[in-house]
Amino acid sequence: MYQELFFPVIDTERLTLKPLVIDDSGSLLEIFSDPEVMRYWNTAPWATIQDSIDFINESNDSMRRQESLILGVHLKSTGELAGKCMLFGYDKESKRAEIGFGLGRSCWGKGYIGEAGEALVQYGFDSLGLRRIEAEIDPDNQPSAKALEKLGFSREGLLRQRWEVNGVVSDSAMYGRLVSDHPAQHN
Ligand SMILES: CC(C)(COP(=O)(O)OP(=O)(O)OC[C@H]1O[C@@H](n2cnc3c(N)ncnc32)[C@H](O)[C@@H]1OP(=O)(O)O)[C@@H](O)C(=O)NCCC(=O)NCCS
Structure with a gap:
């Protein structure tokens, strides 16, 4: 039963979130x-x-180790894989996890992350019993910051020079949403 918690199929109005399968590998590669x-x-x-x-x-x-939930985001209209969203870094005792998402370019700006993200957040709170969901983004990533704010996340701080990728150093902006926070405003 607990195992099934980490392999959910979640339906929203336009999207289905479900575990990735090997058949998704071509579409996933195209996106990432x-x-x-x-x-x-x-x-x-x-x-x-x-x-x-x-x-x-x-x-x-x-997911089998119950450490994260990584789901493909599919468009209900065509079955196309739009991207992925995930809860990872799950800390059972602290009732906390981190959220992340990525969509293919053709799927940006359509509010899909508002829909998929809210469904995932609610699943985290209601089914996994999380108290806090956090997100770490590059402070220059405006689309991501806007998507998080629309999802009801608050910016909580800035971690300076946290990453170095291919010689490029970048900061991290930290966001958080608590189960006790007001519901997201995006609807
Ligand atoms: C960040 C991302 C997940 C947002 O999801 P989304 O479903 O596109 O989100 P929304 O439709 O709510 O749009 C959010 C903001 O993106 C920006 N945006 C929308 N369309 C865009 C486009 N075609 N190009 C660039 N930015 C765009 C807008 O600023 C929008 O804010 P607005 O609603 O006030 O206009 C998505 O753009 C993405 O996957 N980006 C690449 C991967 C990434 O950066 N992931 C996050 C890493 S932590």
């Missing part, structure tokens, strides 16, 4: 090999189908 999508990520763009397969296998392993 795009340097624009990976611009603010702390890893380089994916290069080969093996990167995608490894990600899917590692995601499912970490």
Whole structure:
């Protein structure tokens, strides 16, 4: 029963969130090999189908270990894979996890993360019993900051020079949303 908690299928109005399968590897590679999508990520763009397969296998392993929830975001209208969203760094005792998301470029600006993110946040609070969900983003990533604010996250601080990727040093902006915070305003 507890195992199933980490392999949910979550429906929203336009989207279905569900665990990734190997058949998703081609679409996933297309999205995460795009340097624009990976611009603010702390890893380089994916290069080969093996990167995608490894990600899917590692995601499912970490879900089996009940450490994270990594879900593909599918458009209900076409079945197309729009991207992924996740709760990771799950700390059961502290009832906390981190949220992350990434969509293919053609799916930006349509409010999909408002929809997928809110469903994931509610799943985290209601089903995993989380008290706090946090997010760490590059402070220059305006679309992500806006998406988080629309999801009811508050900016809590700035961690200076936290990352170095390919010789580029960057800060992290920290966001948090508590189960006791007011509901998200995006609707
Ligand atoms: C960040 C991201 C998840 C936001 O999801 P989304 O579903 O596009 O979010 P929204 O539709 O609510 O748009 C959020 C903001 O993105 C910006 N945006 C929208 N369309 C855009 C486009 N075509 N190009 C660039 N920015 C755009 C807008 O500023 C928008 O704010 P607004 O609603 O006030 O206009 C998505 O853009 C993405 O996957 N980006 C690449 C990966 C990434 O950076 N992930 C986060 C790492 S922590």
